[in-house]
Amino acid sequence: MYTREQLHLAAVTEARYREAAPALFAARAAHYLPLTGGHYERITVRDQKTRWGSCSSKGTLSFNYRLLFAPPRVLDYVVVHELCHLTYMNHSWDFWNKVASVMPDYLTCKRWLRDHGSELNGLCHLQKRGQL
Numbered sequence: 001m002y003t004r005e006q007l008h009l010a011a012v013t014e015a016r017y018r019e020a021a022p023a024l025f026a027a028r029a030a031h032y033l034p035l036t037g038g039h040y041e042r043i044t045v046r047d048q049k050t051r052w053g054s055c056s057s058k059g060t061l062s063f064n065y066r067l068l069f070a071p072p073r074v075l076d077y078v079v080v081h082e083l084c085h086l087t088y089m090n091h092s093w094d095f096w097n098k099v100a101s102v103m104p105d106y107l108t109c110k111r112w113l114r115d116h117g118s119e120l121n122g123l124c125h126l127q128k129r130g131q132l
């Protein structure tokens, strides 16, 4: 079990990462947009347990701030994934081909998320860094 202090430290860490998230996702999306094409209206940051990102038909990209606890390449994969939905609003072969054209190693990132997604929180993050 964790002490109250450890839980507090984890919560503070999550709040700090969440604060940093909008600027980071905006920067990564701007970086990849010339490669994926498409056009988005705005980016929002959310906190969901199981969803890493989404793309609405109105061009709103949403990202889970917990991705900031993941390796940068994995965060980038989710950004590229949602950017490709601006062109293909489905998971067709065309969609995956587009993802692969920008990020040939996307399957590794996809698997990493499946296997480690549940570790993307303040407690696990601090533990991995030996700070708990």
Ligand SMILES: [Zn+2]
Binding pocket: 081, 085, 090, 091
């Ligand atoms: Zn998708």
